[in-house]
Amino acid sequence: MSTAAETPVFSVDGLWKVFGPKADRVPADPGLAALPPAGLRARTGCTAAVRDVSFDVRKGEVFVVMGLSGSGKSTLVRCLTRLIEPTAGTIAIDGEDVRAMDRARLRELRRHRAAMVFQHFGLLPHRTVLDNVAYGLEIQGVGRAERRERAAAVVAKVGLEGMERRRPSQLSGGQRQRVGLARALAADPEVLLFDEPFSALDPLIRRDMQEEVVRLHREEGRTMVFITHDLSESLRLGDRIALMRDGRVVQLGTPEEIVGSPADDYVRAFVRDVPREQVVTVRTAMRPASAEEAAAGPALAPTATVSQAIEAVARAGAPARVMDAGRCLGVVDHESLLAVVAGVTPAARQEAV
Ligand SMILES: Nc1ncnc2c1ncn2[C@@H]1O[C@H](COP(=O)(O)OP(=O)(O)OP(=O)(O)O)[C@@H](O)[C@H]1O
Numbered sequence: 214m215s216t217a218a219e220t221p222v223f224s225v226d227g228l229w230k231v232f233g234p235k236a237d238r239v240p241a242d243p244g245l246a247a248l249p250p251a252g253l254r255a256r257t258g259c260t261a262a263v264r265d266v267s268f269d270v271r272k273g274e275v276f277v278v279m280g281l282s283g284s285g286k287s288t289l290v291r292c293l294t295r296l297i298e299p300t301a302g303t304i305a306i307d308g309e310d311v312r313a314m315d316r317a318r319l320r321e322l323r324r325h326r327a328a329m330v331f332q333h334f335g336l337l338p339h340r341t342v343l344d345n346v347a348y349g350l351e352i353q354g355v356g357r358a359e360r361r362e363r364a365a366a367v368v369a370k371v372g373l374e375g376m377e378r379r380r381p382s383q384l385s386g387g388q389r390q391r392v393g394l395a396r397a398l399a400a401d402p403e404v405l406l407f408d409e410p411f412s413a414l415d416p417l418i419r420r421d422m423q424e425e426v427v428r429l430h431r432e433e434g435r436t437m438v439f440i441t442h443d444l445s446e447s448l449r450l451g452d453r454i455a456l457m458r459d460g461r462v463v464q465l466g467t468p469e470e471i472v473g474s475p476a477d478d479y480v481r482a483f484v485r486d487v488p489r490e491q492v493v494t495v496r497t498a499m500r501p502a503s504a505e506e507a508a509a510g511p512a513l514a515p516t517a518t519v520s521q522a523i524e525a526v527a528r529a530g531a532p533a534r535v536m537d538a539g540r541c542l543g544v545v546d547h548e549s550l551l552a553v554v555a556g557v558t559p560a561a562r563q564e565a566v
Pocket residue numbers: 232233260261262280281282283284285286287288289442
């Protein structure tokens with residue numbers, strides 16, 4: 214039974230977005246709905262950018278939508294606040310039907326509840342950093358003194374203190390992106406939607422911004438939906454990842470589930486080069502402990518990664534215990550850790566026993 218505390222921020226069910234003539238008939242007709250992209254285009258002239266997608270975004274999580282170019286990521290996330298009108302399916306925010314919202318309610322949704330951070334952040338060139346950040350609050354009708362005060366606090370939060378009076382042209386790409394982020398944060402939305410915000414940044418600055426997002430998330434616990442086509446970015450940021458292909462979500466899971474148990478050959482090929490030991494946790498790698506092993510040895514949290522465990526086991530020269538609230542859940546030793554590095558899935562290991 215679900216309680217109010219468990220209501221997801223977004224709840225999406227059977228969502229379709231079809232572009233093209235008479236788009237409505239595609240989800241409604243099982244024959245058309247089942248066609249592959251090229252077949253659908255040839256028969257109807259339509260593109261199904263999002264095909265029968267269902268998922269929940271939980272409160273406080275970083276939910277990543279990942280996939281190659283054209284897989285439907287932007288269309289899906291724009292449907293959440295109806296920047297793009299869905300063709301079929303349901304979307305709820307905090308249990309409220311987004312598709313039933315009138316224009317005023319939608320405006321409120323986009324301004325106060327689900328703010329978007331874009332790759333091209335749309336900064337106003339003739340305004341200062343502070344005024345750019347305060348702009349969203351101005352639209353909301355917040356008074357001048359209050360909006361400047363709130364904007365200054367957010368500018369400091371994203372590390373731009375001292376730059377309040379600069380114009381966008383006097384900032385680096387990374388700093389501009391921080392202004393865009395600050396502008397979205399100033400509205401204090403329940404959820405932040407990021408549309409590939411860092412893809413135009415060079416790799417070092419990109420890494421900086423990823424860390425910034427992780428830090429903000431750790432400090433505030435705000436729900437975030439993050440679009441990216443970059444696998445390492447999604448593994449670094451995501452609590453859960455929805456991996457898209459041709460408009461469908463082909464796998465939804467934690468980074469560990471996606472890397473450790475790819476749902477099909479497509480996902481397997483996608484994650485082939487990921488260093489598994491940096492993603493797989495000891496909870497997955499462990500085996501049952503004997504009474505003797507459970508009593509002594511280095512202790513690790515269940516969320517420790519295999520690479521952290523390798524260090525602990527090498528240092529102690531003995532198996533490490535996976536401990537949760539004082540209880541030993543199992544142990545990891547050389548063999549179980551090496552199996553992860555070698556790419557042997559836990560299921561395959563069990564079959565081999
Ligand atoms: N307005 C539109 N009209 C027709 N087709 C569209 C429209 N917008 C998107 N599409 C098509 O829908 C599919 C998904 O596009 P979408 O932009 O959502 O993908 P994406 O995964 O975000 O790609 P990228 O990473 O390149 O931004 C693509 O095949 C695209 O060509």
